[in-house]
Amino acid sequence: MRPCLAVFALLVAAHCHKLFIGDQVLRINAESEEHIQLLKELEDDEGWELDFWTHPASTDLPVDIHVPFASLHAVKNFLQAHKIPFHVMINNLQELLDEEQEGVELNAMQERNARSFNFGAYHTLDTIHSWMDTLVAAHPNLVSKVQIGTTYENRPMYVLKFSTGGNKRPAIWIDAGIHAREWVSTASAVWMADKMAKDYGVDPSVTSLLGQMDVYLSIVTNPDGYAFTHTSDRMWRKTRSVNPGSVCRGVDPNRNWDAGFGGPGASKNPCSNSYHGPHAHSEIEVKNVVDLVQSHGNFKAFISIHAFSQLLMYPYGYSCSSIPHQAELDSVGRSAVQALSSLYGTSYKVGSICKIIYQASGGSIDWSYDVGIKYSFAFELRDTGRYGFLLPANQIIPTASETWLGLKHIMEYVRDHPY
Numbered sequence: 001m002r003p004c005l006a007v008f009a010l011l012v013a014a015h016c017h018k019l020f021i022g023d024q025v026l027r028i029n030a031e032s033e034e035h036i037q038l039l040k041e042l043e044d045d046e047g048w049e050l051d052f053w054t055h056p057a058s059t060d061l062p063v064d065i066h067v068p069f070a071s072l073h074a075v076k077n078f079l080q081a082h083k084i085p086f087h088v089m090i091n092n093l094q095e096l097l098d099e100e101q102e103g104v105e106l107n108a109m110q111e112r113n114a115r116s117f118n119f120g121a122y123h124t125l126d127t128i129h130s131w132m133d134t135l136v137a138a139h140p141n142l143v144s145k146v147q148i149g150t151t152y153e154n155r156p157m158y159v160l161k162f163s164t165g166g167n168k169r170p171a172i173w174i175d176a177g178i179h180a181r182e183w184v185s186t187a188s189a190v191w192m193a194d195k196m197a198k199d200y201g202v203d204p205s206v207t208s209l210l211g212q213m214d215v216y217l218s219i220v221t222n223p224d225g226y227a228f229t230h231t232s233d234r235m236w237r238k239t240r241s242v243n244p245g246s247v248c249r250g251v252d253p254n255r256n257w258d259a260g261f262g263g264p265g266a267s268k269n270p271c272s273n274s275y276h277g278p279h280a281h282s283e284i285e286v287k288n289v290v291d292l293v294q295s296h297g298n299f300k301a302f303i304s305i306h307a308f309s310q311l312l313m314y315p316y317g318y319s320c321s322s323i324p325h326q327a328e329l330d331s332v333g334r335s336a337v338q339a340l341s342s343l344y345g346t347s348y349k350v351g352s353i354c355k356i357i358y359q360a361s362g363g364s365i366d367w368s369y370d371v372g373i374k375y376s377f378a379f380e381l382r383d384t385g386r387y388g389f390l391l392p393a394n395q396i397i398p399t400a401s402e403t404w405l406g407l408k409h410i411m412e413y414v415r416d417h418p419y
Contacts, residue, residue: 018233020097022069025053025090027062027385028079035084039063046271048075051235053388054309057358064089064385066235089385096390097234103393104230119191120397122183125155125220125227128190132158132219139197142210148218149288152241155223157288160193162200162215168298170418172411173373175218175289176305178253178364180225180236184381184391184399185305189219191400192407205408209415213300216292222253222285235389237273239283246270251277254304255362256286259370260318263361276362286364293368301375301414302368303407308388309357310348311380312337312406315369317353318361325374326352332413333377340406344398346382348406353378375414379403 030036039056042048042065051066067075079086090096100122107121117131132145144161151157163169176182176189196215199206209215220226224240238250248271255266258280262268266276281287293299314329323329333350340348349356353363365376382391382399391399 016232018235020066020068020093020235022072023066023093024069024072024088025064025066025093025385025388026075026079026086027064027089028084028086029062030056030059030084032059035059035082038082038084042075042078046269050075051273054385055358061357062385064388066093090388090390093390096387100234100390100393107393119187119194119400121393122187122396123190124230125223128186128220129156129158131190132160135160135193135197139200142200143193143197146216148292149284151224152239152284153224153227155227157218157221157223157285159292160217160219162196162210162217164210166214168296169214170212170298170300171214171216171296172301172303172414173216173218173289173293173299173368174303174305174407175221175364177219177226178221178285178304179306180222180229180238181234181389182307182381183229183389184307184396186220186226187393187396188381188400188403189217189305191397192404193217193219195400195404205412209411212415213411215411218289221289224285225250225253238275239285241277241283243270243275243278248275251275251283252362253283253286254306254364255360256281256283257290257362257364257367259363259366260316260361263318263359265317265358265360266362274360280362289364290367293373294371299368299373300419301377301410302365302373303376303410304364304378305381305403306378307381307391308383308385309380310346310382310384311356311378312340312348312350313353313356313365313378313380315352315366315376317359317363317366320352320354320359322352323369329375329377332375332410335413336377336406336409339409340402343402343405346402374419375410377410379406 036056048071053064056063146161147156149157177186228236252274255276261280267274312333337348365378369376
């Protein structure tokens, strides 16, 4: 700790925050299959410590790479030498991080003084847990805070259960924040939890839904990773488990499910952001969700909320073959996106994971679909890369509000189409 404080004395936090001074995010527009292959080679090269925010899959999709300052010259030379077009999306990553952190700290102070909660701000894990208690206290006959287990670092894993009674009624699972750095996912889930609670008894659709089904909402599905993004490394994605034989920690919790585990789009390298882990469900955070879903036995929908790219996807990720219910899920997805876009005109794409972005194995909604939960979807929220994982806080409520309309459409459809 002492050397860290000596070098970074300007940091007021009592932790060693990883710095990204001079780092840039480059947007690359591959023009050929050769370009795609070269970018994949770049992705496999550990020497430059590149963080691919979006991955090389096709010439239709741009590739966004967070490049450390020390590697900028070499990476730009590589791209120019192979005539691969690129431009700078974020000129200095640390400047955006500093602005974000100032906002978090200022908001925390204002909330303390006013004894309030600002839904248009990013919050720490402890603050979110405390807010959950406030929500339950305000709606004791509708919302309960259920601990489904503990994390690798022994933090509690909580879900909010929305229920009007009954035992193991048909249920909908919604999770957010499985990737730690996707803050707008968690912040949107907080807003939507409040919205659902307040709309019960007021909005006939929500009232009808919760009259027939339960909703389980996991706001922070990777608590250790999320806490770490606030104290140490804002760009952290994985869990925080120790990998024996490696100095690199953590597993990608969305490559750890028993669905094509260890296949394409997941890495066997513990230092990779897409490391799948030693075996399926090795991560206690994943296993906690699996155990809840399987012991309950009556989930009818499984919806995972990520960021960024503005997509609504359905299975499969581990295979590019079509699922039996593809036509129905595609239709539901398109109607949901129409509802979402009605608020601000935000444009979303709809399709299977493998076909709309890239092949990715071991994902949660592939697992849920394969265990019989037909209505399995994943949202990728705002934006399309201008800010990426660092979406400004002033976009939280607009993002949550539009996402709620899409999510509500899916839930209404599930309610009206029992199976």
